[in-house]
Amino acid sequence: xxxxxxxxxxxxxxxxxxxxxxxxxxxxxxxxxxxxxxxxxxxxxxxxxxxxxxxxxxxxxxxxxxxxxxxxxxxxxxxxxxxxxxxxxxxxxxxxxxxxxxxxxxxxxxxxxxxxxxxxxxxxxxxxxxxxx
Ligand code: 5GP
Ligand code: ZN
Numbered sequence: 001x002x003x004x005x006x007x008x009x010x011x012x013x014x015x016x017x018x019x020x021x022x023x024x025x026x027x028x029x030x031x032x033x034x035x036x037x038x039x040x041x042x043x044x045x046x047x048x049x050x051x052x053x054x055x056x057x058x059x060x061x062x063x064x065x066x067x068x069x070x071x072x073x074x075x076x077x078x079x080x081x082x083x084x085x086x087x088x089x090x091x092x093x094x095x096x097x098x099x100x101x102x103x104x105x106x107x108x109x110x111x112x113x114x115x116x117x118x119x120x121x122x123x124x125x126x127x128x129x130x131x132x133x
Pocket of ligand 2: 003
């Protein structure tokens with residue numbers, strides 16, 4: 001079973017932000033910005049180009065819910081929504097997923113915020129602030 005299927009099945013712990021019948025969302029273990037979240041469909045496929053359109057729609061419904069929520073609780077002003085396909089693009093986990101990378105200040109470098117937000121303690125703190133009860 002792949003690592004994200006194990007996270008969905010709670011065999012591997014994660015900071016779960018949201019879950020419904022079709023999707024699961026959790027904080028990235030190595031965030032590019034505060035609140036960096038991964039949205040994954042529960043139905044396994046290797047990458048977004050192999051996922052069926054209903055699955056992609058479910059993911060985007062979840063992405064919309066989460067970004068709307070982050071607008072309020074994180075006060076983020078923008079988002080990079082990214083899905084890498086194949087190793088040459090940077091894909092390292094072969095279960096379809098969308099990155100939600102919250103952005104705060106125009107032109108803020110992702111690498112500047114990286115150090116600030118990537119410690120386990122900061123991930124935990126962010127989680128307590130933004131999880132959907
Ligand atoms: P990719 O590079 O495939 O687009 O993204 C995979 C993402 O999954 C990376 O950003 C990586 O930090 C994250 N990741 C890999 N393993 C784990 C894990 O066990 N838990 C969590 N929460 N994130 C993971
Ligand atoms: Zn999987």
